[in-house]
Amino acid sequence: MPKYRDVIMAGFGGQGVMLMGNLLAQAGMESGLEVSFIPVYGAEMRGGTANCTVVLDEHPIGAPLVRTPLSTIILNEPSLRKFQPRLAPGGVQVVNVSLVEKGLLAADKHSVCIAANDMAHDLGNVKLANMVALGAWLKAVPILSLEAVQEALKRVVSTHYAHLIPVNAKALEVGYKAVAA
Amino acid sequence: MKDERILIKGNEAVAFGAADAGCRCYFGYPITPQNEIPEALARLLPERGGQFVQAESEVAAVNMLLGAGACGVPAMTSSSGCGLSLMQEGISYMAGSHVPGVLVNMQRGGPGLGDIGPSQGDYFQAVKGGGHGDHRNLVLAPSTAQECYDFMFRAFALAFKYANPVLILGDAIVGQIKEPVRRMPPSDAVPAEALIRSTASWRMEGYGRRGPDGRPRLLKSVYLAEGALAERNRLLAQKYASMRAECAWDCVQTEDADLVVVAFGSVARIARSAMRSLRRDGHRVGLFRPVTLYPFPAEALAALAPGRRFLVLEQNLGQMVEDVRQAVFGLDGPAKVLWHGIMPGLFASADDVREPMLQALGEVR
Amino acid sequence: MDAHALEAALRPADGEKCVFDTNPVLNERLTHYCPGCLHGVAHRLVSEVLHEPDLAPRTILVAAVGCATFTYDYFNVDGLEAPHGRACAVATGVRRARPEAVVFTYQGDGDMAAIGLAESLHAANRGERITSIFINNTVYGMTGGQMAPTTLLGQKTTTTPEGRCLAREGGPVHLAEIMAGLEGVAFAARCALDSVAHVRAAKKALRRAFEVQIQNLGFGFLELLSSCPTNWHMDPVTAARHVAESMIPVFPLGVFKDKAAAPSGKPSDAANESEHTAGGAADA
Numbered sequence: 001m002p003k004y005r006d007v008i009m010a011g012f013g014g015q016g017v018m019l020m021g022n023l024l025a026q027a028g029m030e031s032g033l034e035v036s037f038i039p040v041y042g043a044e045m046r047g048g049t050a051n052c053t054v055v056l057d058e059h060p061i062g063a064p065l066v067r068t069p070l071s072t073i074i075l076n077e078p079s080l081r082k083f084q085p086r087l088a089p090g091g092v093q094v095v096n097v098s099l100v101e102k103g104l105l106a107a108d109k110h111s112v113c114i115a116a117n118d119m120a121h122d123l124g125n126v127k128l129a130n131m132v133a134l135g136a137w138l139k140a141v142p143i144l145s146l147e148a149v150q151e152a153l154k155r156v157v158s159t160h161y162a163h164l165i166p167v168n169a170k171a172l173e174v175g176y177k178a179v180a181a
Numbered sequence: 182m183k184d185e186r187i188l189i190k191g192n193e194a195v196a197f198g199a200a201d202a203g204c205r206c207y208f209g210y211p212i213t214p215q216n217e218i219p220e221a222l223a224r225l226l227p228e229r230g231g232q233f234v235q236a237e238s239e240v241a242a243v244n245m246l247l248g249a250g251a252c253g254v255p256a257m258t259s260s261s262g263c264g265l266s267l268m269q270e271g272i273s274y275m276a277g278s279h280v281p282g283v284l285v286n287m288q289r290g291g292p293g294l295g296d297i298g299p300s301q302g303d304y305f306q307a308v309k310g311g312g313h314g315d316h317r318n319l320v321l322a323p324s325t326a327q328e329c330y331d332f333m334f335r336a337f338a339l340a341f342k343y344a345n346p347v348l349i350l351g352d353a354i355v356g357q358i359k360e361p362v363r364r365m366p367p368s369d370a371v372p373a374e375a376l377i378r379s380t381a382s383w384r385m386e387g388y389g390r391r392g393p394d395g396r397p398r399l400l401k402s403v404y405l406a407e408g409a410l411a412e413r414n415r416l417l418a419q420k421y422a423s424m425r426a427e428c429a430w431d432c433v434q435t436e437d438a439d440l441v442v443v444a445f446g447s448v449a450r451i452a453r454s455a456m457r458s459l460r461r462d463g464h465r466v467g468l469f470r471p472v473t474l475y476p477f478p479a480e481a482l483a484a485l486a487p488g489r490r491f492l493v494l495e496q497n498l499g500q501m502v503e504d505v506r507q508a509v510f511g512l513d514g515p516a517k518v519l520w521h522g523i524m525p526g527l528f529a530s531a532d533d534v535r536e537p538m539l540q541a542l543g544e545v546r
Numbered sequence: 547m548d549a550h551a552l553e554a555a556l557r558p559a560d561g562e563k564c565v566f567d568t569n570p571v572l573n574e575r576l577t578h579y580c581p582g583c584l585h586g587v588a589h590r591l592v593s594e595v596l597h598e599p600d601l602a603p604r605t606i607l608v609a610a611v612g613c614a615t616f617t618y619d620y621f622n623v624d625g626l627e628a629p630h631g632r633a634c635a636v637a638t639g640v641r642r643a644r645p646e647a648v649v650f651t652y653q654g655d656g657d658m659a660a661i662g663l664a665e666s667l668h669a670a671n672r673g674e675r676i677t678s679i680f681i682n683n684t685v686y687g688m689t690g691g692q693m694a695p696t697t698l699l700g701q702k703t704t705t706t707p708e709g710r711c712l713a714r715e716g717g718p719v720h721l722a723e724i725m726a727g728l729e730g731v732a733f734a735a736r737c738a739l740d741s742v743a744h745v746r747a748a749k750k751a752l753r754r755a756f757e758v759q760i761q762n763l764g765f766g767f768l769e770l771l772s773s774c775p776t777n778w779h780m781d782p783v784t785a786a787r788h789v790a791e792s793m794i795p796v797f798p799l800g801v802f803k804d805k806a807a808a809p810s811g812k813p814s815d816a817a818n819e820s821e822h823t824a825g826g827a828a829d830a
Contacts, residue, residue, distance in 0.1 A: 022359070026188050029361045035188070037359040040528060060325075062454030064358050067530040206642050232642040236635070237668035244632035244665070248608070248639020251626050256643065274629050385624045385640060387647050389603020399618050401627035 003033065003058035005143045006066045008083055010051035011075025011096075016130035019156065020073065021052035024134065027144050027152035028056040036064040049079045056143055071141050073133050075116070080104055094137045096129060112140045112179055119174055128171035135175025146176045186361035191329040191351060194362050195285055196221030198333030199257055201366055203373020204283070206232040206256035208245035210264060213297045214353040215287035218259040239264040243271030243284070250275060250282040251400050253380025255337050255373055259285035261353075262295060265303060265311070272346050273312030276417070277402030279383070281340035283333070284318075285349040287356035290526035299353035299447055300525035304500035307350045308475040315414060317421045318348040320474040321429075322445040326360040334370040339427060341376040343420060344383070350474060352496070354447035354528070429472035430481050434460070438467030440542050441485055443505050444494040445471050448523065452494050454531035455538055464542050474501070479508035486512050492541040494534055496523040519544065569597045573622050580687075582775040582782025584739040585613060588681060589620055591749045592652070595756055596623070605648040608637040610662075612654035613687040631662025634669035637676045648759065650677040656686050659695040659719045666721075673730025673764035677755045680721060680767065683774040684793065691777035695719040698796055703777075718796060722769040726802035732764030733757075735801040738771035740789035744799070754804060763805050771797055 007024070011017045018039055025037035039052045053069070055061050068088040074080045075096045084106055087093055092110045098117030105111045114136040116129035123132075138146055150169040157165055189197070196218050199207070207222045219235065226233045232249075236242035242258045249256035260268065265286045275282055288303045290296040310316045319339050323329045332349055340347040388395035404410040433453060435441055444452045449470040456466045469485060471478050482491075486509045493502040502520045509518060521537035523529045558564045568574070572593035579585045596602045605623040609615060611630035618625025628636035633651035641649045651658075658666050658680050669676065685703055686692040692705040696718045700709040710718075726734040733755050737748035748770060755766035771793050773785035780788060 022188075025359060029186055029188050035361060037188070038354065038357055061360070061450070062457065063451040063529075063531040064354065065451075065528045065530045067532040206639065208639065234638065234642060234672075237664055240632065241635040241638075241665050241668065244629060244635035245639035245642070247628070247632075248626070248636035248641075249643040250639070251636075252606075252640055252643035254643040256639070270629050271632070274627070278627065385606050385626050385647075386644060387604035387606060387624055388622075395603065397622045397624055399625045399627075401618070401625075403615065403627060 003056075003143070005056045005071065005141055006053065006069050007071045007073060007137065007141070008051055008053050008066070008069045009073040009075075010049045010079035010083055011130070013050045015050075015075045016127065017050045017075065018052055020130045020134045021054050023149060023152055023156045024054050024056075024144070026156050027149040028054070030152055030155075031144055031148050033058060034061050036061045038064045049076070049082060051079065051083075071137065073137050074100065075129065075133060076100065077104065084109060092140050094133055094140055096133055098129070112136055114175060114178055116175065119178065120171060123167065123171055123174065125167065128168065131168050131171035132175035132178075135172035135177075136179045138172070139176045139179035139181065146172060186363055188359055189326060189362050190217050190357060190359050191323070191326040192217035192287065192356040193221050194326040194329035195259065195333060195349065195351075195356075196225060197362075197364055198330035199283070199337075200225040200229065200231075201330075201364065202334040202337045202370065203255050203376065204231065204257050204333075204337065205254045205373070206234070206245075206249040207258065208234045208236050208242040208249070208256070209258045209260060210236050210239045210242050212239075212261045212264050214289055214356050215259050215261050215285065217356070218285060218287075239267040240271070243268035246282045246284070247271055247275050247278075247280055250280040250340075251278070251385045253377055253384030253386070255281075255283075255341070255376055257283040257285065259287070261287045262289045262291050262300070262303060265306065269306070269312035272318065273310075273314050273316050274402050275346045276316030276318070277314065277413075278400045279344040280400065281344050281346070281380075283336045283340050283347050283349065285351065288350065288352040296526045297353060298526040298528060299496060301352060301446060301448065301496040301500070302498075302525045303350065304474065304495070304497060307348050308477065308504070315417065317424070317475055318346045319343065319424060319427060319476075320348045320350050322350050322472060322474050323355055324446055324450050324470065325355075326358060326362050329355065330362050330364065331367050334367050337373075337376060338371040341371075341379050343424060345420065350446065352447050358447075425476045427473055428476050428478040428481065430478040431468075431470040431472055432485075433468040433470070435467035435469060435485055437465050438489060439465045440492055440538070441467045441469050441489050442492050442494055442538060443469045443471070443482065443501070445474060445501065448494050448496050448529070448534075451529055451531055452534050452538070455535040458531065458535065459538060459542075464539075466538060466542070471501075477504045477508065479504070482508045483512060490541065490544070491518045492538060493518060493520045494523070494537070496525055496527070496529065498522055517544075569593050571597045571602045571622055572620055575619060577620060578616055579613065580774075580776040582773070582785060583613075584683075584772040585681065587739045587745060588652075588679065588770055588772065589617070591745070591752050592650075592679065593621065594749065595752050596621075596648075601648045601756070601760075604646065605650070606640050606644065608633045608640060608649065608651045610651065610653035610657040611688075612657050614652050614654050614657070614681065615688070617652045631657050631660070632665050633657065633662065634674070634676070634678060635665040637678075638669050638672070638674050641674050641676050648677075648756065649675070650679065650756070650759075652679045653681070654687070655680070655682045655684065655694040655696040659721050663695075667724070667728065670725055670765040670767060671728045671730045673732070675759045675762060675764070677759050677766040678768070679752070679755070680769045681772050682721075682769055682797065683772040684718070685774050685777045687774050687777055691774075696721075696797075698792060720797065722767065722797075722802055725765075725767045728765075730764050731767055731803055732805040733801070734767045734803040736769040736771065736797055736799050738789055738794060738799055740771070740773070740786040747799075751801065754801075754806070758804075758806060761806065769797070771799075
C-alpha cells in the first residue's frame with residue numbers, strides 16, 4: 001500500500017469542512033506521517049463552497065494543493081459540480097447523498113454514497129454529518145485507523161466543546177461501518 | 182500516541198518562532214493572509230513580559246519597529262503586499278540609521294488590492310531595497326511551516342549582526358499551510374540576551390544608564406555636511422557586501438540533472454512534487470532553491486551552470502529570473518535560462534508546473 | 547566642551563552675580579534657527595524642565611522633520627530621528643522597549659497635525675506615556691512658507707497666495723482641543739511664547755506635560771504658539787505681536803485637560819495663568 005493520499009473536502013460554510021480537514025491532518029501526524037492541510041478561503045467562502053486539501057505522505061510533502069485529487073469528500077451539490085470533474089482517474093468520491101441528487105453522480109467515477117445528514121440526524125445532531133462522511137472516507141481510502149482519528153479529536157476539538165467528543169467519535173464509527181470493506 | 186510535533190499554520194509558526202527567539206515587541210496592522218501572526222503574538226508576548234501593539238496603520242507599525250529597534254530590543258512587524266508598500270519609507274530609515282528589526286511579508290496577489298491568494302510579486306520590492314535610496318534588506322524565503330519557525334531565529338540573529346532590517350518573504354500558501362512543526366530552537370540559535378548585549382555601543386537608553394561618564398548619542402540617517410552622506414553610503418556598501426557571507430540555498434538532486442529548476446518559497450515545494458514524478462519517468466531534473474533571496478546565492482548557482490539548463494519557476498511576471506540570468510551571465514557554455522510564471526492569485530498544484538518542466542526538458546535535448 | 551564642564555566654567559566668580567545661567571541639558575552649539583525664531587525659547591524651556599528634576603540622563607528625544615529636525619543637535623540627551631510625521635509612532639516603539647525612560651517628541655505643525663495626524667492621535671488615544679511638544683507657527687518653515695494645517699484663515703502663504711480660504715482649504719486645526727477629547731490624554735494645553743508672562747505659563751504647563759508621563763497617567767500634550775519671522779515676513783517684535791493679536795484669538799490659551807487636577811473641578815493653575823495673562827500679552 002503506497003503511503004500517499006490526498007483529499008479535497010468541500011461543502012457549505014458551516015458544515016464543518018475545516019474541522020474534518022484539521023482532524024484528519026492531526027490524526028495523520030499522530031500516526032507518524034507527514035501531513036499538510038490548507039484551507040481555500042476568500043470570496044469563495046461566502047455563499048459558495050468552503051474547501052480544504054489534506055495530503056498524507058510518508059515523505060516530506062511538496063505541493064499542498066492538487067488539481068486532480070485522488071479522493072474527495074463532497075458534502076453538498078455545488079461541491080460535486082466543482083470537484084467531480086477534477087477527480088483523478090481511479091479516484092474515489094465520498095458523497096453526502098442526503099444533499100446531493102444521486103442522478104448527478106458520473107457513471108465513470110467511483111462514488112461512495114453516504115446519507116450523512118440523515119445518519120447524523122438519527123444520532124441526534126445533524127451537525128455530525130461531517131464526521132459521518134469522514135468515517136466513510138476512512139473506510140473507502142484506507143491509510144489511517146478509525147481509532148487514530150477518534151483519538152485525535154481530543155486535540156482538535158476546543159475545550160469548550162469537549163463534551164461533544166464522544167458523540168463525534170460515535171459519528172465517525174457510524175460512517176465507517178456504513179461502508180462495505 | 183502523542184507526537185512531539187504540533188500541527189500549526191506557517192503564520193503560527195512565525196509567531197512561535199519569534200516568541201521563542203526572544204522577540205520582545207510586536208507592532209502590526211491586520212491584513213489577510215497573515216492575521217494568525219498578530220493573533221498568536223497578542224497572547225504569546227504579554228505572557229513573557231513583552232509588548233504587543235496593534236498599530237493604527239502599517240506606516241505607524243514600521244515606525245514603532247524603528248523606535249524599539251533603536252533601543253536595541255528584538256522587535257518585529259508583519260504584513261502582506263500593500264502593507265509592505267506602506268512600510269518602505271520606515272525600512273529605508275532603519276537601514277540608513279543602522280537599526281535592526283524583523284519584518285514578515287506573507288505575500289498576497291497584486292498589484293493594487295489584488296486578492297488574498299498566493300503570489301511572489303513582491304520579490305523585487307524585497308530584494309532590491311523597496312524604498313528610497315540605496316538600502317538592502319537581508320531576505321529569507323521559508324518554504325515550510327517548520328522553516329517559518331526556524332527562520333525567525335536566523336532573522337533576529339542577522340538583524341542584530343548587521344544592525345539592518347531582515348525580511349521574511351513568504352506567501353499565502355506558506356502562511357496558511359498547516360504542517361507538523363517541531364517547536365525546538367535550532368542548534369545555532371543566538372540567545373536574545375546576547376542579541377541585546379551586542380547593541381550596547383549604539384542603542385537608545387538614556388545616557389545615565391552608561392555610567393557617570395555616559396554621553397548622549399544620536400541615531401539618524403540625515404547627513405548634510407559636504408561628503409558626509411557619500412561616506413555613509415560607502416559604509417552601507419561595505420555592509421551589504423559583507424552580507425554575502427550569509428548566502429544560503431538548498432540543492433535537490435542537482436548532481437546528475439540536465440535541467441535545474443530554480444524556485445523559492447511555496448513554488449519550490451510544488452516544483453519538488455512535479456520533479457519527483459518526472460524522475461519516476463526517467464527525466465533527470467534537479468532543484469535549486471535560494472533560501473536567502475538577498476544576498477542571492479549567485480556563485481552557487483553559477484557553479485551548477487556547466488552542462489545544465491535552468492528553468493526559473495516563480496509566481497509573478499518574471500522577477501527572480503533577472504537575478505538568475507545575471508548569476509550565469511557570460512559563463513562558458515550555453516547556460517540557457519528558461520522561465521515560466523505562475524500567475525499571482527492562483528493556487529498552483531504540481532500539475533501546473535509539470536508541463537513547463539517537460540517542455541524545458543524537450544529544449545534540453 | 548561637554549555639558550558638565552560648561553556648567554562649571556560658567557559658574558560666577560567671587561563678586562559676580564549670575565543673572566542668566568545655561569543649563570547642561572542644552573549644549574552650547576549655535577542653532578540653525580533663523581534670527582527671532584522662538585524655537586530657542588521652547589528649547590530652553592524643555593531643557594529647564596528636564597534639568598530641574600534630573601531627568602535628562604534617562605531621557606530619549608524623538609525628533610521630527612521640519613525646522614525641528616536638528617533638535618537632537620542641541621539637547622544633551624539620547625536622540626533619535628523619525629521620518630516626517632511619525633515621531634509619535636517611533637516614540638511608541640521607544641516607550642514600549644524602554645518603560646523606564648522619559649520619552650518626548652518635538653514636532654512642528656506640518657509634522658504633527660498634517661502628515662502625522664494619525665500617528666499623533668492614536669499614540670495619544672492609546673495613552674502612550676510620552677510627552678509631545680507641538681510648535682504651532684501656522685506655516686511650513688523649513689520648506690519655505692507653505693500652508694500648514696494651522697494656517698489662519700486669510701493668511702497668505704506660498705501655496706495660498708490669495709490667503710487661506712475656508713471653502714477651499716478648510717480651517718485651522720485646533721489640536722490641543724482635539725487631544726483633550728481623547729481618553730488616553732492625561733494633559734493637554736495650549737500656551738504661547740510671545741511674552742515673558744506667557745513663557746512662564748508655558749514652562750508650568752510643560753512641567754505638567756512631563757509629570758503626567760512620569761506619574762504613568764497617560765499622554766502629555768503641549769501646543770506652543772510660536773512665530774516665524776522669516777516666512778511671515780516680519781521683524782521678531784512684530785511677529786510676537788502677531789502671535790498675540792492674530793493667533794491667540796483663534797487658538798485660545800488654556801489647559802484643556804489635566805487628569806491630575808484637583809477633584810474640585812477647578813481648572814489647574816496653569817490654565818488660570820494662561821487666561822489671565824492672555825490679555826496682558828495683547829496689551830504689550
